[in-house]
Amino acid sequence: MTSSSPTESQAATQAPATEAAPAATRAARGRVVNTRPRGRVRAIQAAVVVIVLAAMGLSTEWRDADAPQTTSEAERTFDPAAYGQETFPKVVPLVEKEAQPITELVPALVADADAAGAKFGHREGTSPYSFAATAEGTAGAPNGSLLPLTVEGLPKDTQIWVQVGPAITGTSLRDATGTITFGQFLNQVQYADAGTALNNEVRSQVLKGVTPATLKGKKVTLTGTFTFLTPQVVTLTPVKFEVVP
Template sequence: MKITPRPRWFGVAAVAALVLAIVFSTEYRPVGSASATASQKFDPARYGAETYQSKVVPAIRQGATPLPELFAALTADEKAAGQKYGHRQGSGPYSFAVTGEGVAEEIRGNLLLLSGTGLPAQTRVSLQVGPAVNGTALRDAAGFITFGQFLNQVEYADAATALNNQMRAAVLADLKPAELVGKKITFIGAFSFVTPSVVTITPIEIRRAP
């Protein structure tokens, strides 16, 4: 039997096809892209240090509404009050910057309960005084921090925690809540409105009233 050798072009075509397959299956990245991605990794502690004192605190101070005024507006028309005084992302609860005063009544867990705030007696008003500081009120009430500034929900949540940590170091580290009990105090802070029966404020300032 006579064997006919394959044409040379057949071998060339096979090699070309293999090269094309490698080209299309290979992901090319610019030189240094891996290190660039690593260098851009979100650092919550750095974010908190760079954002809390220089941006969040001024935003909360500037946007703070007297608590009785805000609560009256919320009672009259929650949606309108939210749009006028608050900030929120998507369909979440509105968060508000507030200022107020009251008498420190007792410490309950990480909360300092207040009376004489100008709110209805059935509304429990308290300040977070640590050591645990929960929630996202500082992040959300500031008004300039949005989900779109972060890669994902984890980073967005970490940003809120970082701001809480900065507040704890700046406001609560030297605070002695027990010494405030029975005293009149003033405060500036933020809270997320979920129910009119509970107002839990994350403070950026707590002072003994003159």
């Protein structure tokens, strides 16, 4: 019977343990390798959440209730009808205060339009001058929305027309006093709407009850505005219109 030496027995006993150790080490290493990517994913996800929340905070606009309106809000809240009703009563006394007799304005414009404009009129930028004027004359037969007015003391080739509706056009009422400017509005659309709104007030307040077809041959006095384009044609927008009994 052959007996094994202590060294051989120890080697035989230790061999499985030695072989098992690398396997356990490899398994442990495998677990470490597998946990690292998951940790990085969680870190990346957390970072993304932080970035998204930060972006939301930057893009969110917090405004006080009394803060100035944004452009779109101002566009939505501009009410031409309300503007006309509020502004027309303020414009009328200014027109009456600045009004010059048409029999003096037209000759001055014929002599030197720029000088007369600078002295008696108002304009925005390089637009034509607008004026406030008074006139008295004899009405003719209406032509559409215009009433011809024969005024003594004017050049023979000058024709005076008075806007009597229903259509009231132009922006002389807006421009003649110099108190309403483009800078008071958000854009050109609102600026134009303001002029139209004032014209609408002329139709509803000044010309209410006026029947143009019945005015031929009657004496008329008025205060109004006009934009000067040519001395041959002057079209007045009235803020005061009276038929002399």
